[in-house]
Amino acid sequence: MIDWTAICALQDIPRLGSRRVAREGACDVAVFRTADDRVYALLDRCPHKGGPLSQGIVFGDGVACPLHNWTIGLGDGHARAPDAGCTQKFTVKLEGTQVWLDAEELRTLAREPFVSQAA
Amino acid sequence: MDTKTIPVPGIDATASPRLKLVVIGNGMAGIRAVEELLTLAPDLYDITVFGAEPHPNYNRILLSPVLSGEQTIEQIILNPLSWYEDHGIRLHLGRTVVDVNRRQRVVIADDGTREPYDRLLIATGSNPFILPVPGKELQGVITYRDIHDTNAMIDAATRYRHAVVIGGGLLGLEAANGLAVRGMQVTVVHIAPWLMERQLDVTAGTLLQHSLEARGLKFLIGAQTEALLPAVGVDGVASSRVGSVRFKDGSLIPADLVVMAAGIRPNTLLAEKIGLYCSRGIVVNDTLQTITDPRIYSVGECAAHRGIAYGLVAPLFEQGKVCATHLAQFGIGRYLGSQTSTKLKVTGIDLFSAGNFTGGPDCEEIVMSDPCGGVYKKLVIKDDRLVGACVYGDTVDGSWYFKLVRDGRKIGDIRDKLMFGESNIGDVGHQGHSKAAAMLDSDEVCGCNGVTKGAICKAIKEKGLFTLDEVRKQTKASASCGSCTGLVEQLLMFTAGGDYSAAPKRKAMCGCTEHGHQAVRDAIVEQHLLTVDEVYRTLDWRTPNGCASCRPAVNYYLISSWPKEAMDDPQSRYINERSHANIQKDGTYSVIPRMWGGETTSSELRRIADAVDKFKIPTVKVTGGQRIDLLGVKKEDLPAVWKEIGMPSGHAYAKALRTVKTCVGSEWCRFGTQDSTQMGKDLERAMWRMYAPHKVKFAVSGCPRNCAEAGIKDVGIIGVDSGWEMYVAGNGGIKTEVAHFFVKLKTADEVLEYTGAFCQLYREEGWYLERTVHYVNRVGLDHVKRKILDDAEGRKALWARLQFSLDGEPDPWFDFEKAQVDLRQFQPVAMLTTRETA
Numbered sequence: 001m002i003d004w005t006a007i008c009a010l011q012d013i014p015r016l017g018s019r020r021v022a023r024e025g026a027c028d029v030a031v032f033r034t035a036d037d038r039v040y041a042l043l044d045r046c047p048h049k050g051g052p053l054s055q056g057i058v059f060g061d062g063v064a065c066p067l068h069n070w071t072i073g074l075g076d077g078h079a080r081a082p083d084a085g086c087t088q089k090f091t092v093k094l095e096g097t098q099v100w101l102d103a104e105e106l107r108t109l110a111r112e113p114f115v116s117q118a119a
Numbered sequence: 120m121d122t123k124t125i126p127v128p129g130i131d132a133t134a135s136p137r138l139k140l141v142v143i144g145n146g147m148a149g150i151r152a153v154e155e156l157l158t159l160a161p162d163l164y165d166i167t168v169f170g171a172e173p174h175p176n177y178n179r180i181l182l183s184p185v186l187s188g189e190q191t192i193e194q195i196i197l198n199p200l201s202w203y204e205d206h207g208i209r210l211h212l213g214r215t216v217v218d219v220n221r222r223q224r225v226v227i228a229d230d231g232t233r234e235p236y237d238r239l240l241i242a243t244g245s246n247p248f249i250l251p252v253p254g255k256e257l258q259g260v261i262t263y264r265d266i267h268d269t270n271a272m273i274d275a276a277t278r279y280r281h282a283v284v285i286g287g288g289l290l291g292l293e294a295a296n297g298l299a300v301r302g303m304q305v306t307v308v309h310i311a312p313w314l315m316e317r318q319l320d321v322t323a324g325t326l327l328q329h330s331l332e333a334r335g336l337k338f339l340i341g342a343q344t345e346a347l348l349p350a351v352g353v354d355g356v357a358s359s360r361v362g363s364v365r366f367k368d369g370s371l372i373p374a375d376l377v378v379m380a381a382g383i384r385p386n387t388l389l390a391e392k393i394g395l396y397c398s399r400g401i402v403v404n405d406t407l408q409t410i411t412d413p414r415i416y417s418v419g420e421c422a423a424h425r426g427i428a429y430g431l432v433a434p435l436f437e438q439g440k441v442c443a444t445h446l447a448q449f450g451i452g453r454y455l456g457s458q459t460s461t462k463l464k465v466t467g468i469d470l471f472s473a474g475n476f477t478g479g480p481d482c483e484e485i486v487m488s489d490p491c492g493g494v495y496k497k498l499v500i501k502d503d504r505l506v507g508a509c510v511y512g513d514t515v516d517g518s519w520y521f522k523l524v525r526d527g528r529k530i531g532d533i534r535d536k537l538m539f540g541e542s543n544i545g546d547v548g549h550q551g552h553s554k555a556a557a558m559l560d561s562d563e564v565c566g567c568n569g570v571t572k573g574a575i576c577k578a579i580k581e582k583g584l585f586t587l588d589e590v591r592k593q594t595k596a597s598a599s600c601g602s603c604t605g606l607v608e609q610l611l612m613f614t615a616g617g618d619y620s621a622a623p624k625r626k627a628m629c630g631c632t633e634h635g636h637q638a639v640r641d642a643i644v645e646q647h648l649l650t651v652d653e654v655y656r657t658l659d660w661r662t663p664n665g666c667a668s669c670r671p672a673v674n675y676y677l678i679s680s681w682p683k684e685a686m687d688d689p690q691s692r693y694i695n696e697r698s699h700a701n702i703q704k705d706g707t708y709s710v711i712p713r714m715w716g717g718e719t720t721s722s723e724l725r726r727i728a729d730a731v732d733k734f735k736i737p738t739v740k741v742t743g744g745q746r747i748d749l750l751g752v753k754k755e756d757l758p759a760v761w762k763e764i765g766m767p768s769g770h771a772y773a774k775a776l777r778t779v780k781t782c783v784g785s786e787w788c789r790f791g792t793q794d795s796t797q798m799g800k801d802l803e804r805a806m807w808r809m810y811a812p813h814k815v816k817f818a819v820s821g822c823p824r825n826c827a828e829a830g831i832k833d834v835g836i837i838g839v840d841s842g843w844e845m846y847v848a849g850n851g852g853i854k855t856e857v858a859h860f861f862v863k864l865k866t867a868d869e870v871l872e873y874t875g876a877f878c879q880l881y882r883e884e885g886w887y888l889e890r891t892v893h894y895v896n897r898v899g900l901d902h903v904k905r906k907i908l909d910d911a912e913g914r915k916a917l918w919a920r921l922q923f924s925l926d927g928e929p930d931p932w933f934d935f936e937k938a939q940v941d942l943r944q945f946q947p948v949a950m951l952t953t954r955e956t957a
Contacts, residue, residue, distance in 0.1 A: 008948040014941060016664060016690040019948035031948065035664045052706040055694040057667040064667030066694040066702050071667070082592050106951060 004093055004100040007031060010039065011097065018063065020044050020054040021101065026111045029090055030054035031099060032074050034061060039099055040074035041092045043110045047072070047085030137165045140446065141226050141236040143216045143389065145170025147179055148419025148435040149242030150198055155443030157206055163447060166208045167234045169226070173213040174266055175200050178583065180432055182269050186297030192266055197583050209234075219393045221412060238414055238446055241390060241401060245383040245420040245430065250285060254347030259361040260377045263294045272378065276301035279375030283307075283364050285344055287314040289463060291380030292327075295336055298376070306337040306372055308344060308364070310381075318461040318472045322488060323495050323511040330468055330493065343367040347377055385421045385428045400428035405453040407442040418442050424454060431459050432585060444661075451659050452633045460521045471517030474507035474524040475499055482506065487538050498537060503529050503899065505537070515556065516540035518608035529899030532859070541605055555609035564610070565596035565603045575607060579614040587611065629668040631661050636886035640676045649677065649685045665691075672887035675774070675812065679882050682924035689939050695772035698944060699931045700757050703750065708757060710749040712766035713807065716781045716799035716819075717745030723766060730763040744778030744816060746771065755945055761932040767807070768932040774888075775810045776817070776878075779803040780828065784821030784838070793838025795821035798867055802836075805871055806878060808928040809921070812885035812894070815878065830858050833881075833891040834874050839863075843870050847877055847903070848895035856892045859900050862908055876907050876917035883920075 013019045013033040020028040021041075028044035030053050038061070044054045051067030062071045062080060071080040077089040088110040093100040140156075142149045145168050153166060170176075176198040184190040203210045214228040219239065226234045247262035249255055259279075261271050275282070276298055284295040287309030299305045307314075313324030314331075328338055343366060350362025364374045385400035395411045396402050400423025402410050407422065409415045418438040420430055429435060434457035444452040460473035478484050478499045485498045494512035498505060498520065504527050508520035519541040523530060530537060558564070560573030578584060578594045590607055591598040597607040627633050634642075639658065648654050654673050655665060665673065674691035689697050700708035712727070727747060731739055738750040746769055752760055761768075771777055781799030785791035799819040809815070818829040819836040829835025831851035835858050837844045842865040849858025861877070864870050880903060885894040895903055907914045931938035 005951070012943065012948050014690055019943070021949045021951065022947035023951045028947065049704070050706075052702075055698070055702060055706070057670060057693065058690070059664050059666045059670065060662055067704065069667060 002091070002093075003103040005103040005106060007099045007101050009097050010037060010094065010099060013039065013099070016058045018054040018056070018058060020052070021106075023106060028052070028054065029101065029106065030063075031092070031101075032058055032063060034058065034074070037094075039092050039094050041090035041101055042072065042074065042077050043088040043090070045087060045110075046070055047077075047079055047087045048083065053087070138163060138237040139235055140164040140166045140238045140240065141234050142166065142168045142240045142242060143226065144240075144242035144244060144419070144421075145172065145176055145210070145212070146242060146244050146419065147176065147197070147432060148244070148439060149240060150176040151436050152240060152242070152416075152418050152439035152442045152446075153208070154198075155440050156446050159443055159449070160447035161206075164238070166206070167211070167226075167236075168203070168208055169211045169214055169216050169228060169234075171213070171215045172265055172267070175203065175210075175212075177266065179265070182263075182266070183293035183297060185266075186269050186272055186294065187300040188297075192269075194580075216389060219389065221393055221415075224414070236414075238416065240442065240446075241395075241409075241415060241417040241421060242419045243386040243389060243421045245428075246386045247379055248382040248384050249379050250344060250381055252344055252346050254349065254361065255379075257347055257349055257361040258359050259375060260347055260379065262379045263290055264383075272298060272376070273301065275376040276303050280304055281306075281373040282376040282378065283372065283374040284378045284380055285364075286380035286382065287311070287338070287340070288380065288382065289315060289318065289461065290383075291378070292331065292463060294378050294380055296331070296334070298378075299334060299336055303376070304335075304337075306339060306374075307331075308339045308342050308366075310341065310343055312341060314338075314340075315461075315463075315470075318509075319470065319511070320477060320497060320509050323470060323472075323497070323509050326490065326493060326495055326511050327463075327468065327470060339366070339372075347374070350375070383420070383430065385423065387421060390417070390421070397423070399423050399426065405441075405455065406445045407438055407454060408445070416442050416446070425456055427456065429457060429459065431457075431461075433457065434459065436585060449661060451661055458521075458525050460517070469514040470511045471514040471520075472507075472509040473517070473521045474505075475501075476507035476509035478507070485534075485538055496538060500530065500534075503531050503901075505530055515609065518612055519605055522605075522608070526897070528897055529901070532896070532900060555606045556613060558606075564606050565594075565598075568595040568598065570594050570596035572610065575610050576614045579611060584611070628672060629666055631665050631669050632658060634658055636672065639673060640680065640886075643673075643676050643680050647681070649681055651677065651688055651691055667693075671696075675810065675887050678810065679924075682920075687939055689941060696774070697941075698754065698757065699768060699772060699938075699940060700752065700754075701772040705751075707751045707753055709771075710752050710757070710760055710764070711742065711746050711769040711771035712764050713769040713803075714746055714766070715803050716779055716796050718781075718796060718800065719747075723764075726764050726766070730760050733763060734760055736760075742771070742778075744771075745780050746778055758932075758935075758942065758945055767930050770807065773810065774813050775808070776803070776806050776815045778816055780816070780818040780832070782820045782822075782826035784819075788821060790824060791821035791838070792840045793821045793843065795819040795827065795836075795838055798836060798838070798843070798870060799827075801867060801871065802874060806875065806921070806925065808925055808930070809878060809882070811878065811882050812887050813890045815881075815891070817874070831855060832858065834858075834877060836870055836874070842866070845870065845873055848891045848900075850890055850892040852890070859895070861904070872914065872918045873907060875921045876914040877903070879917040879921040879924075880906055882924075883917075 013031055015033055016035055018030050018032045020030050022028050030042055030044040032040045044052050046053055046065040048070045051065040053063050055066045056063040061074045064071050070083050077087040079085040090105050091102040178195040178197050181195040214230055216226055217229050218227040224236050247264050261268050282298045282303040282305045284291045284307045287307050295305045295307045313321045314327050315324055345367045346365045347361050348363045349357040350360050351357055361374055361377050363371050365371050387397040387401055390401045391397050395409050401417040401421055403417050403422045403424050404410055407416050407418050409417055419435045438454050441452045441454040463470050476499055481501055483500045487496045497509045499507035505523040510517055558572045562572050564570055564572050575594050575596050582593055584590050597604045626635055628636055642658055651673050670691040671693055674688050677685035678687050695701050700710055734756045736749045736752055740748045742748045779799040779802050781796045784795035785793055802817055815833045817834045818827040818832040820827040820829045821838045825837055829837050831849040835846035844863050845861045846858035847861045850856040881891050881894055929937035931940050
């Protein structure tokens with residue numbers, strides 16, 4: 001049984017945009033909304049050099065990092081080829097217009113300090 | 120010939136609901152199309168490939184280095200057998216397709232194999248032309264086309280002495296050089312009056328002949344081969360192997376090996392047999408479908424597109440890409456033909472040609488010739504554009520000339536330096552490198568991403584890269600500021616062979632569309648398009664909402680073409696223009712308030728100082744444009760910092776008018792002739808909030824000492840005793856470019872009008888992310904002068920249109936609603952406490 005945390009309403013996130021969820025003592029989580037109202041959540045940190053993905057341009061089901069333009073897949077957190085790397089994804093539930101995140105994941109995932117995966 | 124088929128586990132063709140694609144031809148063109156298709160629609164087709172050769176797809180361009188012993192066959196394999204297995208491709212090697220039943224849609228091979236198809240791709244390439252002379256069927260008479268021929272030549276070189284190559288074109292000379300390197304005595308027989316007559320003019324051809332002669336090759340120019348005669352043994356009996364070549368004039372030379380390299384012909388045997396219309400190749404339309412049967416496609420050397428069968432790799436790849444999008448049922452993308460260039464792959468001999476290098480009526484030529492030094496350059500110019508180049512001996516600038524030919528850029532401004540190459544117009548890579556060949560493997564080519572020459576060459580070789588885009592994607596070299604593009608192109612040319620460089624005539628905006636910047640802008644203007652979605656729908660975009668590269672561009676074209684009508688779309692803007700501050704590497708922002716003309720007051724400075732203290736802003740810095748930069752501001756604090764400071768937005772984060780830099784001017788300076796500070800303030804107040812294709816910077820100096828450095832700004836104004844001099848399209852960035860003198864003006868009002876008109880012209884005609892220097896280079900300074908200096912009404916209209924656009928534009932730091940600044944972005948959408956998250 002998943003313990004869900006209510007985050008926001010769908011309309012709080014702009015279409016083809018993102019908002020960030022602040023976690024005290026840990027890195028933010030970015031929630032994204034696609035053109036067709038799908039919602040995804042990723043750690044707000046590009047696997048390349050830690051750029052805030054919530055500030056990027058959303059297109060299709062990817063987001064372009066604002067720092068160096070890596071494209072990260074919203075569904076899996078993987079960098080699109082030829083870049084390689086992965087950022088933590090979070091489970092999202094969209095119920096009506098209410099967006100939920102998994103409380104357990106928010107508590108446990110990606111709490112350690114950032115280490116760049118780039119060489 | 121051994122044949123084998125790789126079984127594909129788990130795929131039963133009879134039970135599969137997928138469409139069936141059969142590819143005839145396992146060469147570079149056909150397989151490239153398959154690769155493109157697999158990335159677009161990996162599961163759409165069951166794919167079957169027939170290859171007449173017993174090898175997987177290899178890089179045919181690199182047969183010459185294999186022949187000369189510089190590379191091995193293993194090194195030139197592009198797709199190993201495992202690649203076919205991994206992608207579930209049924210591969211029939213060593214089987215020639217002999218028939219196609221178009222009604223039943225079945226392909227039939229020479230061993231009786233039958234494969235049904237829904238779509239058929241014919242990529243049978245070309246055949247060497249065999250001279251119709253007696254003796255052509257003797258042993259030891261071969262062509263130079265594939266691995267089999269190459270091996271035959273390598274083998275012959277170990278056992279025989281005399282080789283004759285018929286044909287002094289690209290292929291023939293590479294064969295002759297390879298055989299000579301392997302120790303044979305080689306004579307090249309060439310019927311035309313000079314070598315490589317289709318790629319070189321007579322001077323360069325003669326220079327080439329001399330340097331090849333110095334390497335021990337012999338030439339018979341103008342000789343006509345009459346017959347190939349068998350060798351005669353000591354017993355006087357004719358053997359089955361060739362022994363000599365006889366010419367029309369009766370002369371005879373010994374020949375243990377004869378290589379026919381007198382040109383290629385598209386291989387249309389099968390296509391003609393099955394009734395496809397052929398005329399110098401299988402005739403295809405812009406989507407690479409045969410005009411006879413829309414289920415059948417053709418790409419590569421066998422295909423004739425708009426009357427041309429291309430023999431170079433880059434056009435074939437371009438065709439493959441278009442063909443793949445069509446096969447993937449996207450129904451978009453058209454192939455419009457390619458420009459090509461040539462480079463001989465003979466180590467130590469540098470020659471390059473592109474475009475129309477022979478000239479003709481209406482063409483001018485610039486020629487430099489130093490026969491003793493072995494250097495020859497000919498540039499052909501038509502209508503102020505470079506249309507062709509033929510370069511021998513010093514080809515470092517080949518790729519640059521080719522780029523100029525392709526881009527069709529006006530060359531009036533660099534004409535006097537054109538001959539001396541790219542390095543002479545200040546257009547060089549980092550540390551002043553201009554010759555990629557002379558660099559060490561450890562030398563850095565791309566200063567932005569720290570990519571060395573060695574890393575680029577390795578990627579080109581190992582990953583089989585052929586285009587600049589591929590190198591950018593794989594290595595990041597030249598992917599940021601682009602100043603090393605010329606170097607990377609040189610490396611491509613040296614490493615991948617000269618065939619790499621042909622490129623589409625018109626460059627698409629990005630991978631989402633086939634349209635270039637101009638076409639998109641024209642459509643927006645002509646069809647009165649007002650939203651990004653409308654543009655994407657009207658122009659058949661391949662992606663539902665574009666990408667991070669095209670969306671900001673389209674958004675800019677909309678708001679600049681239809682001011683007060685098209686709605687700005689914040690989600691199509693880069694973060695800096697959405698949050699109206701400049702994002703820094705740690706995710707914080709910088710704030711640069713506007714200071715008109717670089718002048719400030721004590722109360723402004725006090726407010727800035729207070730804001731720095733209040734919001735604990737870590738760094739305060741004076742910028743190059745005479746403004747104050749507050750660095751390290753948290754996003755949450757931005758609106759409050761703006762309010763605290765109470766100064767207008769400096770737009771230092773935007774593709775817009777940034778700063779007007781001024782010197783002190785006549786108010787204080789003992790040398791000043793004009794009030795440059797006031798002029799700067801007036802310019803800045805008239806044009807601030809002006810979005811543009813890229814950032815725009817002005818400077819105003821009060822006398823010719825030019826303390827405001829107006830010579831490297833988009834618009835530079837220099838006061839002189841009798842008025843103002845106006846300079847345009849300078850740039851102090853990646854490559855320093857000195858601004859062009861534009862016009863001398865008398866009054867400050869004129870300065871405003873002319874500057875405004877120039878900016879508006881750039882806003883209307885510049886492509887997104889094109890600085891004024893690149894815009895003016897592209898359209899030519901003459902064009903800008905015609906529009907602004909020669910056409911008073913046009914100039915006034917431009918200035919009026921700019922004023923109309925700017926009238927009532929909001930300051931995004933204060934008028935949030937009108938500027939569509941979504942204030943929600945500055946706060947987290949939810950705050951989770953430690954209790955909730957730990």
